[in-house]
Amino acid sequence: MTTAGAPAHRPPDTAVDHFSSVVVHLSRRSVRSHAAAYADVDWDSPEMAIDPVDERFRPWHGDPLACTRWYRRQTPDVQARVGLHRVAVAMRTGWEFENVLQRGLLEVVFWLPNHRPEFRDAHHEIIEESQHTLMFQEFVDRTGLDVAGMARHEKLMSRFVVPLSRRFPALFFLFVVAGEDPVDHVQRRQLRAGVPHPLLARIMRIHVEEARGTSPSPGTTSGAACPRSTRRAAPRWWWLPPCCSGWWGP
Numbered sequence: 561m562t563t564a565g566a567p568a569h570r571p572p573d574t575a576v577d578h579f580s581s582v583v584v585h586l587s588r589r590s591v592r593s594h595a596a597a598y599a600d601v602d603w604d605s606p607e608m609a610i611d612p613v614d615e616r617f618r619p620w621h622g623d624p625l626a627c628t629r630w631y632r633r634q635t636p637d638v639q640a641r642v643g644l645h646r647v648a649v650a651m652r653t654g655w656e657f658e659n660v661l662q663r664g665l666l667e668v669v670f671w672l673p674n675h676r677p678e679f680r681d682a683h684h685e686i687i688e689e690s691q692h693t694l695m696f697q698e699f700v701d702r703t704g705l706d707v708a709g710m711a712r713h714e715k716l717m718s719r720f721v722v723p724l725s726r727r728f729p730a731l732f733f734l735f736v737v738a739g740e741d742p743v744d745h746v747q748r749r750q751l752r753a754g755v756p757h758p759l760l761a762r763i764m765r766i767h768v769e770e771a772r773g774t775s776p777s778p779g780t781t782s783g784a785a786c787p788r789s790t791r792r793a794a795p796r797w798w799w800l801p802p803c804c805s806g807w808w809g810p
Contacts, residue, residue, distance in 0.1 A: 583677040590684035595766050597694035601759070603702070608759040610644070610702050613637040616756035617644040622749070645707065647760065648700050650743075652709035655693035657739050660718045662686050664725030664732055671726065695763050744768065 602608055617640050619626040625646070626632075631639060665682045672679050700707060710718075724732040747764050755761035 580677050583681045587677065587680045587684055590681070590688065594684075594688060595691040595695075597691045597698065600766055601695060601698075601762050603698065603759075608762075610699075610704075610759065612644055612703070613640045614644075614757065615640050617641075617647060617760070619643045619646060620746070620750045644703055645705055648703045648705045648707045649709070651696040651700050652707050654743065655696040656709040656715070658689045658693060660721055661736050662689050663718075663722045664736075667722055667725050668729075692767055695766065699759070699763060 613636075615636055619631070619639075619642065623643075623646070625642070626639075631642065634642070665686050669679050669682045721732065721735055724735070747768050751761070751764055751768060755764060
């Protein structure tokens, strides 16, 4: 019972404690489950070898390029080379995009005070993205192709995105989700349809499983398909760290 004029008793705010416990849990989970670019992929296995004219590298399921007259007129060898080139470009662009996320996280942790659980969680994520980067670039190097990733102006634009991780974290992670989710959706869709080449399938499964924490069900396919109508699947957010709502203060 409170006396007249006395402030009513307010329960303690546990939002900050809950936030910290979630971040600690994520950090511990990262120790138990993480990717290792040169341990999870048997790069030197004969079945993982990359042959530029391997028909298993033909464009992915639903790729608009595979539906063009120009592509259909090409020989199987040329079709395979085109598909491999598109995959290599996607790999290069993918790790360049993840590099923006890494730089943003480093910008955040650089200014964190001591005793903040976000420091460890952010570095676990940075390490995980570095493992993905190693896998993507290793694949590109083994193709023998000198592909380009982002356009020069896009790389320059990334310099304006990175500071948003501290100044406007919500917008920064919106950029992250907008860039990651479409790629994740395409990969999950292709994994369901089937990825003929084992190396590409392995890399995609590692990336999707690390992003989702789920195991995609593989299938089989003989190449890209050109459906007469395509249903647009609703995107599923791959990851939005709970700490993004707390890094600018409780």
